[in-house]
Amino acid sequence: MSADLKLGSSRSAMQTYDIKKERKDLYSPKRGDFEIIDVPDLGFLMIDGHGDPNTSAAYRDAVAALYTASYAVRAATKARGERVHTVAPLEGLWSATDWEVFRTGDKDAWDWTMMIAQPDWVSSELVDEALAAARKKGLPALSLIRFERYAEGRSAQILHVGSYDDEGPTLARLHAEFLPAHGLVPTGLHHEIYLSDPRKTEPGKLKTILRQPVTSTA
Incomplete structure (x- = not known):
């Protein structure tokens, strides 16, 4: 194999994974x-909560923690020499005891699970390692994060x-x-x-x- 082919192969292997483009x-x-x-079935970092996303401090803390943790996971995978990835977009699952509140706009009654998808090669062990590093930042909601598979x-x-x-x-x-x-x-x-x-x-x-x-x- 020529040097040029080896270089091209190396670049291809290190191409950044972006779930928005791959899926x-x-x-x-x-x-x-x-x-x-x-x-x-996909892996997600998740946090559950309740209340108006526009005014709830718990919601703001959850989103900040999810992004902090996701970037920590990205750094951990890169440090291990694994494939580099782009942090996926924020996602949310929404529900309520009475679904009528979604029609009326009573956001204080909303239940939510905010989450960010992780690449398939991210393991529970790696997430634990990343969360341990991220907790040094002192964000309160980091302790609420769980890593879970979710299939719709x-x-x-x-x-x-x-x-x-x-x-x-x-x-x-x-x-x-x-x-x-x-x-x-x-x-x-x-x-x-x-x-x-x-x-x-x-x-x-x-x-x-x-x-x-x-x-x-x-």
Whole structure:
């Protein structure tokens, strides 16, 4: 093998892994059209919480801890000489005792699990190592993080562009039109994937994947 081929092989092996590019079926849906996908078992760093994400200190602490931990995992994998990866986007699972609160906008009654996907080569041992290093930063919510596999299976999803508060009509169309027309019913938690940074993006340009696990009525 020539030196040039060896160099090219080395560069290919060290290419940064980005789940958004590797799994476009999961992270690049079309705008305006619902699609049915099969979501595999994936590993996530997760934190559970309750309350309005716009005002809850617990929510802000959870998000900060998840990003700190995810970057610590990235550093740990790099230090081990493993494949370098881009930190995945923030995701959230949303629920409530009374689902009517999502229609009325009573955000104080919302339950949430915020999470960030990890590459398949990240192990529980590596996460423990990364969390131990991250805890030196003193963020209170780091102790609440867990590493867990999560599988949704068959799901309907769509890309929403706009404010989070404007998701209602799209979700109504999903549940009142698309799912009944295709003989489907929801089976799991409402899932959102945040592709935009709300600190740097105008509300009308925010990109969010809306996903709903489903099953056939037949």
